[in-house]
Structures are given as C-alpha cells and as structure tokens.
Amino acid sequence: MTARTVDTSLAPAALPSGGRTIRSRRVQVLQLLLRTLYYVILIGASIMYAIPFFWMIRASLMSLDMFFEVPQPLFPNPPAWNNYTDVWQVGPVLWWITNSTIVSFVGVTVGTFISALVAFGFARLRFPGNRVLFLVVISTMMLPQHVTIIPQVILFRELNWLDTLLPLIVPLLGGAPFYIFLLRQFFLTLPLELDEAAAIDGASRMRVFWTVVIPLSKPAIATVAVFSFINHWNDFFFPLIVLQSSERLTLAVGMRWLQAGQYEAQRLHLQMAIALIAVAPVVILFFFAQKHFIRGIALTGIKG
C-alpha cells in the first residue's frame, strides 16, 4: 500500500562504509555519532510528546491531598482507584456518556451512509446542476460554523429543539460536506464500466450503489466513519450552545459544566478521571484503526 521512498540523505545507515583507511574510520565514527544523536533526538522528543498522557493517568489516580503535597508523588501510592467510582457522583456522567454515544453512533452510521449516498449521486449520476451543486458542497466545507450558528439557534428555539439532542442529530441526516467531498473523490477513481455492467444486468441505481460501489469503497468509508466518530465525540462548540440541562449534556460539555461549578480546585482528581474516561474511546479506536487515520489525513490533508 505504502510504497515508501526514504530520503536516504539523512539516514545514518546509508553513509558509505569504505575500506580500512584512517579517513573511512573517521567516517565510521562520524556515522556512529550521527546515528546516536538521531536516536537521542527522536526518542527524547517522542517521550516529551507522550509524557502528558502519563501525567493524565497519574493525576486521575491521585487523591485530592496528593495534589497539595510538596513535592507531588511521581507515582501515586496508593493509587486512588476510588476516583473512578466517585466520579459518577459529581454529575449525571452516565447521561453524558449516553448522549455522546447516541450522537456519535448516529453520526457514524446514518451520517456516513447518507454522505456516501450523496457522494454517489455527485460522482456517478448526471442530473441538471450536478457541478454547480458540488461547488456548493465544497464552499460549505470551508464555511466556518460560527457564521450560521446564531440563526440556527433561533431556528432550533422556534422548533422547540433547544436542550435536546435533535439539533445535533437531525442535520446529520443530510450527510456532512467534507465526507461527501472525500467519498466523491474516491468513487471517481472506481471504473465506470462496473456500473454500466450492473445496469445492463438490470440493476437499479440504488442496487449499483449498494452492491457494487459500497463494497469496493470499504477503506474510504472506514476512514470517514473513524473521522466522524472522533469529530462527534470531541465536538464542543455547537453542543455547548444548544444544550443546557445537566442531564442533557454530552460528555465534552459535561466536563465544562463540572469546571464551571464553584468547586474546581476541590475536585481536580475527579476531573482528571473523567478526562481520561473521555479520551479512552478515542485512544482505543486510534490503536485499532490507525491506518484509517493516516490514510485519511494523507489523502485529504484536513483535520480529523
């Protein structure tokens, strides 16, 4: 899949290792130094990037008292496992997780399916206005959310949708511009003869979509599904504005609700426990679906 061409100009291993002259020994020493330096930088930087995660786990297992000890213990001893049972008491956390799960689930399933359906229409079918409407899709992709949010909130109020999950779910029923774009580009790479052959056999367009195009597009669809999950799970700005009652919040907004209370300092340990709960599904998904992330980003260059 990835035919890699490695820039050997910097790879220490690629330096020439010649005969046993003094000069070549000097080259060898230099080579060894370079390689060591390279590993020191690489490993050092990786550790710097990974350490905050360790810090998160550590803080989530500290009792509140440990936060005020000087110096703070590097490894909480004993680990305050009860943070993970206490955390359910600080707010309707189970509701938050349920709400986030509902929105993410609809986004991943229905949202991805409809994005694919719309993308199929744009990639494979001729109808008046196809090109113009696709340009509109691309433009909305670039349209910042904040431009439309105020009238949207007024609209949702008129519909009595504020403080429900409907504003988060109903717009998903039309697919998402970015995923439509991504899938359309992918569908364009599939040979058109497949559709034609199926059509000659009497297959309807819906059948072509479902039995020919979808099975051939599994990698692209998986990428979209993965991105879609992450985006909905992490989404903050929009749910923050449309949700209000504590048991209606999504997990991200719930964490803000916790923080906005007056007891911030007193429950830092529980905040870290809930942060870890919030991050866990994303990290787990990342490890299982790593290649879909990498491929998606490399393909499109747009943030997940």
Added chain:
Amino acid sequence: MRTTRWQRWSGLLFIAPWLITFIWFTLGPFIASIILSLTNYRFIGLPTWVGLDNYVRLFTDDPKFIRSVINTLYYTAVHVPGIMIMAFFVAILLNQKVKGQPIYRTAFYLPSVTAGVATAYLWILLLQPNGLVNQFLGLVGIDGPNWLTSSTWAMPALILMSFWGLGTTMIIYLAALQGIPQHLYEAASVDGAGVVRKMWHVTVPMMTPAIFLTAVLQIIGSWQVFTQALIVTNGGPRDSTLFILLHLYRTGFEYFQMGYASAIAWVLFVIILVFTILQFGIARRWVYYEGATER
C-alpha cells in the same frame, strides 16, 4: 421519453438529503445572519433595524473586540510558523529507516486526535506553577512563570499547548516526504550536493504543496480557537487570551446580543476569507506543482 426524463432527474434524489438539510440548516441561517447583523436582537421580542451601527460599534466602540483581534493575530503569528517548523522536523525525523517507527509516529500523532476539553483539563494541570512544564524548565535552570495567572504568559502558554497538537500537520508532511521520488536525490548526489543542499533544493521545493496546504488550514484554524481559550484561561487574565470566537460566544450566548454577535461573526468570516484568498494569490509564486509548466 418518460424513462429518460426520470433518469435525468433521478440523480437529484440521491443528493436530496444533503440539499434539504443544506437549505434548511446552512443556506437559510447564512442569509439570516447577514440580516441579523444589521439589527438589534436580544433573543426575545423582535429585532429592530439598526443598519450598519453594529459594524461601526465594533471598530469604534468595542475595545474588547479590538483586543480579541490583536490576541488572535498574536496567536496566529507564533502558532502557525511554529507548528509548521516543528512538524516539518518531526516528519524528517520519522522519515528515516528506523525500527519502531509506528510507535514514535503514534506518540506524535495521538495528541491531535484527543484534542478537546479533556486535553484542556490536562494542560491546566501541566501549566500550574509546580506543574510539569515548569518542572521541565527547572531541569534546564529556568524558573518558569505562573503561566495561567499572568497576562504576559497566558498566551504563550496556549501557544505552547497548541504545539502538542502538531500531529495532523506532521502526517501531511510525512506523506509528502514519502512521495518525493528517490531519483531526485540520486541526481542531486551525482551533481555533488550534500545533505543541506539536497534538503534545500530537493526536499523543500517538493514539499511546497504540502506546506501551502497546512499553512492555509492552520491559519483558518487559528482564527477559530475556542475550546482552549474557554477552558484553560477563560479569556483571561485581563482579556489577554480573549479570542474573537470567545468574544462572539459571550456576546451572543451570555449577553444575548445576537444582532451584534452576528456582526462579529461576519467580520471574522471576512477576515478568514481574505486571508485564504491572499494565500492562494501568493501561492503561485512559491508553490511548486510537479507537472506544471516551468517558467
């Protein structure tokens, strides 16, 4: 005749779900927000027409707005070049033949997937006076400031935090690096080019499309910073991290001045649009597209 007409229009059925939600949730609100920005509307009662007053007020009578624009510019000016340079070097590091490359790649990429309220929580902790950042600075003999309570250091703190999320940019660069044909380096070697000249005359030119793409994306993103500013610093201290979007949020959804907030939204939108168009304009001078005709 009937079938052909049916065929001509049936494609619209496939895109209908998008078209309906687009008109309902995007196009309608988009137009409404222009009109709303010319009114005074407080979420109850009826909007009253004020013409361009909101826009005049923004630039003449709202120091917080001006402050938020300056803050956002400050952030953009440091964050964008910073994250691009760092991501570039990380991508170069990861593009070598090295055992365990996926592990290193994960370490650098994971933070950008977990971005959100949870990571903001984490950074509140890391940026405490005795937090990890200052402990690290202590190792090299620097006495770190109290980041989050200092109006001088709060913005650098948010920028520092943003560098943790270089993963996406790095992956784009890594993909671009891996797409550079090996024969270009071989040709450069034949011509006697060393490591530095290969980097400058082969790697960098071949990377310009990726560099351009990430610059556009990062600048658009910087104008829309919100979560960190709300959770980590809440705009403070003394408005030193008040970003435009945070100002919009407070105006619209805490003070319910929705007409005025719409005007902020439109100014922000136009700023983003102008920056993006400018970048595309300048791109012709420095972005190298393979296959394009040589000058």
